Amino acid sequence: MEEKETAxxxxxxxxxxxxxxxxxKIQGMKNAVPKNDKKRRKQLTEEIAKLESDLSQKHDEELKQLNATDETMVEEVLNGVEALKVEAGEPEEAKQPRVTKAQKRRDKKAAQEKERESRIAEAEVQxxxxxxxxxxxxxxxxxxxHQLQIKEISSDGHCMYRAIEDQLAQRVKPELKMSVKELRSRTAEHxxxxTDDFLPFLTNPDTGDLFTADEFEKYCNDVEQTAAWGGQLELRALTRVLNLPIEVIQADSPTIRxxxxxxxxxxxxxxxxHAYGLxxxxxxxxRLKDPTSAEDT
Structure with a gap:
């Protein structure tokens, strides 16, 4: 009898x-972009990183949900077995069918495989x-x-715009401050x-072709009306909207200005x-807070 795979x-x-x-899919995207087209290759690299990070986050969440479900089910099953033993008043040995050597080998192999897969999943998370x-x-x-520290921004798809909103609130005159909604709207409008400054940097992830006019309009609508993730193109538009320079500090790469x-x-x-799984x-x-003064508050 074929063994049933676990969840x-x-x-x-x-x-x-x-x-x-x-x-x-990524290989197809790479093949569709000429190697000498540096602008499109750069955009492709960003798109690939986004796809990989999205998939990694999805897998991480699914593993966590499965583990949580398994723990609950095991506890319920154990409680049910103990209750049946008490009601029947029978010794546990009397209820267990005889297990053949072949079945024992199969069970051992399945347990080893399950343990191996668990170690792989745990290693990925770690x-x-x-x-x-x-x-x-x-x-x-x-x-x-630079006497600075990170100020956490919620990860809801608006993080880039929320970070800009926070920076404006900290640094500029009141009349220049904008909400996330205003920042998105002004970015899309710009x-x-x-079009000529932005369309050449946008390609269809499935075909590798440059965006059509309709695709570009949809892209701008997403910038304005949804929680679409923002990147360097949107930052370039924002510098022009705000007439202010923007710098992006990264861990393993030079600061982008x-x-x-x-x-x-x-x-x-x-x-x-690597902030949120993927x-x-x-x-x-x-501004960097003084740890000694923070303890006194």
């Missing part, structure tokens, strides 16, 4: 297939947590050199009015590649 084994297989499918920890340490060191032609006070964001994320910054 965890099925989930691991599903994750492997999704990773394999994504790699095939590796991610380690990367996140190292990234945080590097960023803290960089920021401390991109629509300056956009809008250096503007003389206003620079807005500082922190870009985190997920890219922007935070704001604030």
């Amino acid at each position: 965890e084994e099925l989930l691991v297989k599903q994750h492997r297939k999704e990773k394999k499918d994504l790699q095939a 590796n991610l947590q380690g990367m996140r920890h190292q990234e945080g340490l590097k960023l803290a060191q960089k920021l401390a050199q 991109m629509r009015n300056n 956009i809008g250096e032609e503007y003389d206003g006070e620079i807005l500082t964001l922190v870009y985190m590649r 997920g890219e994320h922007y935070n704001s910054v604030e």
